[in-house]
Amino acid sequence: xSGILTAAVHPTIPDLITFIVAGLMVLAGAVGVILSRxxxxxxxxxxxxxxxxxxxxxxxxxxxxxxxxxxxxAGAIVVLFLFVIMFLGVDKRENIESDPLRGQRPLAxxxxxxxxxxxxxxxxxxxxxxxxxxxxxxxxTPASNTxxxxxxxxxxxxxxFEATAGLLVIAVVGAVVxxxxxxxxxxxxxxxxxxxxxxxxxxxxxLGDGSAAALPEAAAAADESAEGMAPxxxxxx
Amino acid sequence: MIKPxxxxxxxxxxxxxxxxxxxxxxxxVASATLGPKKKPSGAKVAPYECGIVxxxxxxxxxxxxxxxxxxxxxxxxxxxxxxxPFAVIFRQLGSFGLVEVLIxxxxxxxSLLYLVSTGALSWGPAKRLQxxxxxxxxxxxxxxxTAEADxxxxxxxx
Amino acid sequence: xxxxALLSPLLGTEALFDQGxxxxxxxxxxxxxxxxxxVLMGAVILMIWFERKLxxxxxxxxGPNRAGPWGLLQTLADGIKLFFxxxxxxxxxxxxxxxxxxYLALLPALLIFTVVPVGGIIVISGHPIQLQVxxxxxxxxxxxxxxxxxxxxxxxxxxxxxxxxxxLGSVRASAQMISYEAALGLTVVAVVLITGSLSTRxxxxxxxxxxxxxxxxxxxxxxxxxxxxxITAELTRPPFDLTEADSELVGGFxxxxxxxxFALFYLAEFMNTITMSAIVVTLFLGGPDGPIPRxxxxxxxxxxxxxxxxxxxxxxxxxxxLRAALPRLRYDQLMDLGWKRLIPFTLAxxxxxxxFVLSGWWxxxxxxxxxxxxxxxxxxxxxxxGREDLDxxxxxxxGRRVLPPQLLRTPPTAGDVGPGPGSEGAS
Numbered sequence: 016x017s018g019i020l021t022a023a024v025h026p027t028i029p030d031l032i033t034f035i036v037a038g039l040m041v042l043a044g045a046v047g048v049i050l051s052r053x054x055x056x057x058x059x060x061x062x063x064x065x066x067x068x069x070x071x072x073x074x075x076x077x078x079x080x081x082x083x084x085x086x087x088x089a090g091a092i093v094v095l096f097l098f099v100i101m102f103l104g105v106d107k108r109e110n111i112e113s114d115p116l117r118g119q120r121p122l123a124x125x126x127x128x129x130x131x132x133x134x135x136x137x138x139x140x141x142x143x144x145x146x147x148x149x150x151x152x153x154x155x156t157p158a159s160n161t162x163x164x165x166x167x168x169x170x171x172x173x174x175x176f177e178a179t180a181g182l183l184v185i186a187v188v189g190a191v192v193x194x195x196x197x198x199x200x201x202x203x204x205x206x207x208x209x210x211x212x213x214x215x216x217x218x219x220x221x222l223g224d225g226s227a228a229a230l231p232e233a234a235a236a237a238d239e240s241a242e243g244m245a246p247x248x249x250x251x252x
Numbered sequence: 253m254i255k256p257x258x259x260x261x262x263x264x265x266x267x268x269x270x271x272x273x274x275x276x277x278x279x280x281v282a283s284a285t286l287g288p289k290k291k292p293s294g295a296k297v298a299p300y301e302c303g304i305v306x307x308x309x310x311x312x313x314x315x316x317x318x319x320x321x322x323x324x325x326x327x328x329x330x331x332x333x334x335x336x337p338f339a340v341i342f343r344q345l346g347s348f349g350l351v352e353v354l355i356x357x358x359x360x361x362x363s364l365l366y367l368v369s370t371g372a373l374s375w376g377p378a379k380r381l382q383x384x385x386x387x388x389x390x391x392x393x394x395x396x397x398t399a400e401a402d403x404x405x406x407x408x409x410x
Numbered sequence: 411x412x413x414x415a416l417l418s419p420l421l422g423t424e425a426l427f428d429q430g431x432x433x434x435x436x437x438x439x440x441x442x443x444x445x446x447x448x449v450l451m452g453a454v455i456l457m458i459w460f461e462r463k464l465x466x467x468x469x470x471x472x473g474p475n476r477a478g479p480w481g482l483l484q485t486l487a488d489g490i491k492l493f494f495x496x497x498x499x500x501x502x503x504x505x506x507x508x509x510x511x512x513y514l515a516l517l518p519a520l521l522i523f524t525v526v527p528v529g530g531i532i533v534i535s536g537h538p539i540q541l542q543v544x545x546x547x548x549x550x551x552x553x554x555x556x557x558x559x560x561x562x563x564x565x566x567x568x569x570x571x572x573x574x575x576x577x578l579g580s581v582r583a584s585a586q587m588i589s590y591e592a593a594l595g596l597t598v599v600a601v602v603l604i605t606g607s608l609s610t611r612x613x614x615x616x617x618x619x620x621x622x623x624x625x626x627x628x629x630x631x632x633x634x635x636x637x638x639x640x641i642t643a644e645l646t647r648p649p650f651d652l653t654e655a656d657s658e659l660v661g662g663f664x665x666x667x668x669x670x671x672f673a674l675f676y677l678a679e680f681m682n683t684i685t686m687s688a689i690v691v692t693l694f695l696g697g698p699d700g701p702i703p704r705x706x707x708x709x710x711x712x713x714x715x716x717x718x719x720x721x722x723x724x725x726x727x728x729x730x731x732l733r734a735a736l737p738r739l740r741y742d743q744l745m746d747l748g749w750k751r752l753i754p755f756t757l758a759x760x761x762x763x764x765x766f767v768l769s770g771w772w773x774x775x776x777x778x779x780x781x782x783x784x785x786x787x788x789x790x791x792x793x794x795x796g797r798e799d800l801d802x803x804x805x806x807x808x809g810r811r812v813l814p815p816q817l818l819r820t821p822p823t824a825g826d827v828g829p830g831p832g833s834e835g836a837s
Contacts, residue, residue, distance in 0.1 A: 055507060055569070062562070073262060079608075082551035083333050086595075090558025091329045094565070094588060095322040101569045102314040102581055160547060161608055162344075165337025169345055169352055176334065177352070180359035183327050187363040190323040191372045194316045264544040265524045265552075267443040272520040275447070276513050276674060279493075283670035286493045297501040299573035300665055310574040318585050321745070325588040328753070332595040335760070336551065339602035342764060350764055350772065354779075357761055361783060364754060369790040371797045373749045375742035 040067030079161040458485040468734040497669040502572030512674035515563025518556035519681035525549040526688040529715040549610035568663035579662035583653035590643040593752035597637040614697035624696040649736035687725035
């Protein structure tokens with residue numbers, strides 16, 4: 016234990032450089048998320064932050080976590096954010112003058128000061144927030160890192176693992192329920208409404224252009240089958 | 253301190269990253285130096301639509317399915333990520349591990365069944381445009397095209 | 411040799427630098443990186459030529475034949491030409507993201523190559539050197555991480571152009587890429603399962619020395635096929651190239667790019683094809699594994715590299731072949747294949763592999779369970795289809811147009827055969 020500690024107290028120069036660079040990435044990204052006026056730029060800054068954290072994970076020899084960080088957070092979650100921002104038309108610059116909550120700016124400043132003070136206080140008093148290089152949670156040789164993680168997930172924390180599966184099913188159902196069309200406008204109502212709009216598109220407010228053009232094949236296929244159907248009953252003989 | 257990974261392995265990856273960025277940036281500089289300097293005309297920087305002057309804005313909203321796919325992908329991604337540590341230590345866990353992952357997979361499979369049976373993963377075109385119409389399948393298309401090819405002669409004969 | 415002594419405290423007390431080999435290792439790393447980069451660039455130039463030439467052959471054309479022997483220098487000529495072209499940034503674009511996107515397309519392609527073992531281990535003046543840029547313990551996860559980052563290049567390029575067709579291309583492409591990533595991840599799990607390690611070098615070593623130890627055979631061919639489908643879709647190569655479906659979307663997500671920015675997308679696309687071929691070889695065909703004629707001196711050094719190149723080349727050929735042979739999928743077919751077929755299939759096969767690794771009885775049991783699950787899934791398909799037909803699917807239908815009444819086909823009744831297209835001419 017003391018061996019590890021003494022080794023840990025003196026981080027090597029490459030360690031230090033890695034930490035500083037990754038830390039700067041995290042901070043620059045975080046600042047970017049807040050200060051960017053364009054939500055897409057904010058999301059990209061978030062990616063930078065996530066990468067910085069992945070680098071920090073690698074520096075702590077938590078390589079599996081680093082990979083998961085990139086695969087799940089940068090590769091899936093921020094992609095969803097970007098989907099929503101880019102393809103739902105909220106990428107126009109937001110009006111940042113009006114606050115949704117009254118007095119949220121002073122509140123944010125107060126909260127920030129409190130949290131920062133708490134972090135500093137904990138860092139001064141507690142031994143676990145010293146920023147030293149892998150202390151007790153060290154997972155031995157790097158090659159066995161994933162294996163160790165697996166062993167604890169699949170033995171000690173087995174219940175949590177299986178519960179996660181259940182949780183994810185709930186998430187799937189939730190996603191579908193969120194995305195589905197309102198139950199009252201189905202069937203005939205759909206058609207009438209679309210006819211009234213003249214776009215013949217979907218009932219829940221999607222633009223005709225978008226839905227048809229994103230799937231030109233689909234639209235073309237519909238047209239094609241329509242043409243194919245024309246001969247059957249178009250002109251009575 | 254045993255720490256061969258950071259320098260030996262990740263340094264190489266980092267260096268290749270740097271080389272890649274330098275290459276791309278260098279190319280841009282070279283291109284800016286070598287390319288024409290004059291300011292491009294308004295027509296050149298307008299959105300390209302094969303010469304047709306764009307009169308509509310790009311669509312700003314897309315079908316909800318795209319977001320649904322992104323959401324479901326997150327969930328499946330998380331499920332898959334759990335399988336990597338399992339795969340690494342599978343031989344140590346033995347049949348215990350298999351049963352664990354079997355339960356996990358059944359749950360994943362159930363969510364897939366739900367998605368399929370509610371039609372949440374179905375993308376257009378709707379197979380039947382109106383009730384009462386024959387469904388549009390590969391066979392029907394082939395039949396139709398064949399009919400069209402032979403169409404005029406047969407009808408004239410009739 | 412005073413420099414190492416001076417610099418060693420600066421480089422810290424890393425294990426590698428402790429033993430006085432610091433400079434050697436560092437130089438080797440730098441050389442590896444530069445060689446890898448140069449080889450990849452050269453490979454891309456050759457690959458573009460190869461694809462054009464082979465496609466021409468398959469279509470009974472001649473293809474590039476002016477610049478250099480057999481047109482070999484055509485790609486180089488094109489590349490040099492692009493340096494001299496106007497670099498347009500559309501006025502409706504998001505300039506920062508527009509400039510950033512080519513980097514995000516190129517870098518993942520480049521980084522994936524780092525974990526590919528191209529040969530065995532060579533010894534130079536007593537130091538064993540792996541013929542692989544890097545061998546991180548999470549090797550194959552790096553590949554997946556980078557391929558999940560590759561979405562950004564396409565997505566941002568299309569969106570930032572501020573133009574219709576690129577936007578449509580990028581929406582399609584990003585949904586396509588994330589859809590097939592799930593299937594891709596699941597097939598890789600099967601490989602990791604049989605190897606017990608995420609390191610690409612270990613994956614390769616576990617597939618030697620005989621060719622029937624290759625994962626291609628050990629996993630029973632199916633994961634290989636699934637992986638090939640998923641990776642082709644992930645690369646957005648034909649027949650999954652809905653990103654740049656020229657007949658619908660002008661040029662897809664990179665329509666608005668010109669000059670060298672366009673060149674970088676092109677470069678990234680082909681680099682991705684090459685590195686992913688190398689990854690397929692690594693995961694399923696034993697990487698550099700192959701018979702070595704030991705009676706030829708030094709053949710154990712270059713023969714594995716040759717094997718690796720031959721196998722990778724075979725896949726590059728297959729990709730070009732696919733492009734020449736297969737028509738593009740429709741978008742709904744693409745999504746159906748990814749979500750409804752590949753994912754359940756890969757999951758089932760993964761469980762089968764795991765069960766058969768344990769024992770035959772487990773395998774049999776799981777096989778039965780998989781068959782039962784297959785029936786359930788078929789039933790679910792039927793239910794889903796029924797809902798769609800009755801217009802009760804949870805999501806609004808796509809591509810459904812209300813047709814003008816004269817176009818609607820009345821249900822055919824007996825004896826009432828409508829006039830065909832030729833009836834007008836007849837009457």
